[in-house]
Amino acid sequence: MLHTFVALVEDKPGVLTRVASLFRRLNINIVSLTVGHSERVGVSRMTIVCDASPTAGHRIAASLYKLENVLEVDDVGQLSHVARELALIKVAATPKTRSMVFELVEVFRARIVDLAPESMMIEITGVESKIEGLIQVLNENGDRILEISRTGRMVMRRGQHTSRVLDAMRVPGIELPEDKIVDDGAAPSDVLMAEETGL
Amino acid sequence: MGTAKKNQTQSTSHANNTSASGREGNATKLTGSEIIWATLEGEGTSVVFGYPGGAILPAYDALRKFPIRHVLVRHEQGAAHMADGYARASGRVGVCVATSGPGATNLVTGIATAMLYSVPIVCITGQVSSKVLGTDAFQEVDITGITLPVTKHNYVVTRAEDVAKTIREAFLVAKSGRPGPVLVDITKDAQQASAEFDFAAAAPKPHRPHPMLKTESASILQAADLIRNAKKPVILAGHGVLQSRAGAELRTLAERMQIPVASTLLGLGGFPASHPLSLGMMGMHGEAWVNHAIQQSDLLIACGMRFDDRVTGTLATYAPNAKKIHIEVDPAEINKNVKVDVALIGDLKEALEALLPHLAPRNEKNESAWVKEIEASKGECAVRDIRNLPDSGHLYAAHVMHDLWKATEGKAIVVTDVGQHQMWEAQYYKHDEPRTLITSGGLGTMGFALPAAIGAKIACPDKEVWVVAGDGGFQMTAAELSTAAQEELDLNIAVVNNGYLGMVRQWQEFFYEKNYQSTPLLSPDFVKLAEAHGIRGKAVKTRSEVLPAVAEAQKHKGPFLIDFLVEKEDSVYPMIAAGSALHEMIRRPENPLVETAQDR
Numbered sequence: 001m002l003h004t005f006v007a008l009v010e011d012k013p014g015v016l017t018r019v020a021s022l023f024r025r026l027n028i029n030i031v032s033l034t035v036g037h038s039e040r041v042g043v044s045r046m047t048i049v050c051d052a053s054p055t056a057g058h059r060i061a062a063s064l065y066k067l068e069n070v071l072e073v074d075d076v077g078q079l080s081h082v083a084r085e086l087a088l089i090k091v092a093a094t095p096k097t098r099s100m101v102f103e104l105v106e107v108f109r110a111r112i113v114d115l116a117p118e119s120m121m122i123e124i125t126g127v128e129s130k131i132e133g134l135i136q137v138l139n140e141n142g143d144r145i146l147e148i149s150r151t152g153r154m155v156m157r158r159g160q161h162t163s164r165v166l167d168a169m170r171v172p173g174i175e176l177p178e179d180k181i182v183d184d185g186a187a188p189s190d191v192l193m194a195e196e197t198g199l
Numbered sequence: 200m201g202t203a204k205k206n207q208t209q210s211t212s213h214a215n216n217t218s219a220s221g222r223e224g225n226a227t228k229l230t231g232s233e234i235i236w237a238t239l240e241g242e243g244t245s246v247v248f249g250y251p252g253g254a255i256l257p258a259y260d261a262l263r264k265f266p267i268r269h270v271l272v273r274h275e276q277g278a279a280h281m282a283d284g285y286a287r288a289s290g291r292v293g294v295c296v297a298t299s300g301p302g303a304t305n306l307v308t309g310i311a312t313a314m315l316y317s318v319p320i321v322c323i324t325g326q327v328s329s330k331v332l333g334t335d336a337f338q339e340v341d342i343t344g345i346t347l348p349v350t351k352h353n354y355v356v357t358r359a360e361d362v363a364k365t366i367r368e369a370f371l372v373a374k375s376g377r378p379g380p381v382l383v384d385i386t387k388d389a390q391q392a393s394a395e396f397d398f399a400a401a402a403p404k405p406h407r408p409h410p411m412l413k414t415e416s417a418s419i420l421q422a423a424d425l426i427r428n429a430k431k432p433v434i435l436a437g438h439g440v441l442q443s444r445a446g447a448e449l450r451t452l453a454e455r456m457q458i459p460v461a462s463t464l465l466g467l468g469g470f471p472a473s474h475p476l477s478l479g480m481m482g483m484h485g486e487a488w489v490n491h492a493i494q495q496s497d498l499l500i501a502c503g504m505r506f507d508d509r510v511t512g513t514l515a516t517y518a519p520n521a522k523k524i525h526i527e528v529d530p531a532e533i534n535k536n537v538k539v540d541v542a543l544i545g546d547l548k549e550a551l552e553a554l555l556p557h558l559a560p561r562n563e564k565n566e567s568a569w570v571k572e573i574e575a576s577k578g579e580c581a582v583r584d585i586r587n588l589p590d591s592g593h594l595y596a597a598h599v600m601h602d603l604w605k606a607t608e609g610k611a612i613v614v615t616d617v618g619q620h621q622m623w624e625a626q627y628y629k630h631d632e633p634r635t636l637i638t639s640g641g642l643g644t645m646g647f648a649l650p651a652a653i654g655a656k657i658a659c660p661d662k663e664v665w666v667v668a669g670d671g672g673f674q675m676t677a678a679e680l681s682t683a684a685q686e687e688l689d690l691n692i693a694v695v696n697n698g699y700l701g702m703v704r705q706w707q708e709f710f711y712e713k714n715y716q717s718t719p720l721l722s723p724d725f726v727k728l729a730e731a732h733g734i735r736g737k738a739v740k741t742r743s744e745v746l747p748a749v750a751e752a753q754k755h756k757g758p759f760l761i762d763f764l765v766e767k768e769d770s771v772y773p774m775i776a777a778g779s780a781l782h783e784m785i786r787r788p789e790n791p792l793v794e795t796a797q798d799r
Contacts, residue, residue, distance in 0.1 A: 021347055025348055055534070059535060062529075062533070065409055066351075066531060067352075068351075073410075
């Protein structure tokens with residue numbers, strides 16, 4: 001079963017190795033891992049998707065917390081969240097076949113970001129299934145896919161949930177603004193975005 | 200010891216200046232090397248175990264200015280084990296020092312050993328200059344990469360100004376939460392450069408408890424409920440009882456509710472072995488009544504233990520009718536091997552303190568039935584009656600352990616290796632006090648005993664310390680005899696010598712059709728080996744010689760080695776074969792000590 005964790009970690013050399021090494025030691029395959037800056041200076045945000053037994057979530061989260069550089073772990077699991085992935089897809093396309101690709105791109109709400117005499121580059125953002133859908137129709141359409149680069153999943157929980165980084169970094173004596181931490185559990189937002197519901 | 204003392208007298212005035220001013224918050228300009236020692240001193244370190252070399256030489260050059268005793272080891276593995284033994288005997292953080300490259304890699308076995316049973320040690324390694332990091336410079340190795348999975352955390356320090364705060368943080372990490380080893384790798388240029396030193400200002404951020412700790416009152420009440428209603432409860436006492444210093448609370452729980460206590464190997468001493476409610480060691484070589492009690496129980500109260508495979512046997516059949524309460528400081532251990540009904544995730548002592556007010560003393564009648572049932576089952580077990588056994592001319596390791604226990608009144612610190620001797624010690628030496636058994640349980644490291652005992656003796660110079668090692672393991676780190684001699688330690692060494700890698704031989708006997716492949720072992724004459732190190736030695740071949748030899752070792756000032764030449768093909772019983780249930784054990788033969796014709 002796929003588990004999705006958000007981990008807020010100190011932005012220091014070697015932290016990625018520590019996190020990755022933990023999964024290696026537990027003999028769990030990482031399906032995707034995205035890292036980038038978070039809302040806090042010096043804190044990176046990772047979204048880790050891994051394939052592990054349904055009961056492994058607790059142990060993975062608990063083990064991640066044992067790493068000194070890990071500030072917060074959120075086992076997103078079935079909680080209401082937005083998941084996105086970005087992909088760049090380069091397809092072979094001549095002036096004759098371009099229009100077909102343009103049509104597909106329109107339907108998938110993707111965009112063309114590069115056009116060369118013999119190829120086009122498509123940028124698409126969405127849930128994994130949407131990206132896989134575009135790849136599938138491009139294949140079926142006979143367009144030759146030359147390259148695919150995917151970021152892997154990144155997620156954010158819906159609603160008022162705020163990362164607990166501030167709390168995690170709380171030092172006695174330093175007061176934080178009130179109501180920083182509101183954990184709304186699984187309350188979904190009223191409006192589902194179009195991309196969540198399909199195309 | 201002589202040299203160490205000399206160092207102290209030379210250095211006292213200077214070191215006091217630096218550290219005292221540091222504590223008051225006034226910065227002093229020091230080199231990175233001096234900061235290493237000043238910070239260690241500030242953290243309360245009075246002894247380090249180490250081995251010099253190129254990349255750590257600046258630090259060694261500065262050592263004479265500080266009142267820190269340096270114990271020169273013969274191999275860096277010994278340094279890590281000594282720091283480990285020191286930490287386990289004293290409850291303080293042990294410190295070892297090594298140079299870069301091979302010096303650092305030699306520490307790894309010792310670090311992994313400390314990791315597997317959560318012992319707080321800080322390892323300081325020299326590293327090549329930061330300018331050449333990553334160039335495969337002479338004696339460069341990526342030791343933080345190598346030790347990443349076997350340390351709680353590790354650091355690379357490339358600037359003198361980071362030395363103090365990193366070492367201070369390392370101490371905090373090592374001893375907080377579930378303790379463990381921490382490595383600090385310090386480049387040579389960081390040792391040579393100068394920086395302001397202010398001990399107080401280098402204090403780390405307070406330790407952040409693991410966010411998944413959970414000892415809320417609902418769980419406490421639930422646990423109390425289970426304990427009140429249990430008919431056949433058993434307490435499983437692990438190493439956490441020692442780590443958390445929860446012996447008194449555990450004893451209150453056991454006595455108030457009349458619950459028998461089984462110990463893991465590393466938990467021995469956490470609950471007095473001579474206590475009427477003590478069952479003894481559980482697991483692979485635990486006595487039958489202990490494992491049967493666990494299998495028949497309706498409630499297991501696991502205190503600071505992790506349901507290791509050596510104590511559970513096959514998980515599918517483990518204590519099938521028992522509810523389980525798990526009190527444990529590490530959230531990652533909950534439901535790892537055994538699914539539990541109530542988890543109290545936090546410090547054991549605090550959890551028991553919170554639990555005890557909810558438990559009124561039991562109605563005695565019901566409970567004593569369970570205790571009596573266990574008591575009765577002891578009779579079925581064919582325990583060797585060591586006291587009454589005639590001296591048949593054979594010397595059994597069990598005799599040695601029993602007599603050693605008698606002669607030391609159970610009060611010595613015994614440091615064991617891994618293997619048959621370790622199990623015999625656990626079975627026949629009754630530990631009543633915590634931190635009197637130091638053994639390589641989790642990792643099972645051969646060669647652990649001698650260096651760890653050196654560390655323990657240095658931590659507790661007034662305690663009688665015995666090394667108990669097999670002939671195989673002893674040879675792995677026998678070079679540390681020189682260390683014991685140089686430090687003039689009053690250390691007693693018992694080699695249980697059966698001419699085999701005994702536990703492996705036993706497995707070959709039971710599971711590999713007695714194919715004794717590569718287990719017969721030629722050893723040097725250990726008495727002569729000791730003598731070559733200037734250490735007194737004695738060989739013992741019969742039961743009647745055991746007590747006089749032990750007495751001689753006790754009386755002798757300085758290291759003393761006894762080579763116990765025991766029965767060659769004796770086995771440890773009972774035994775649970777790998778993959779078997781906890782109650783399916785190989786029992787002792789009807790009469791394990793059958794006399795042969797020549798005995799009569």
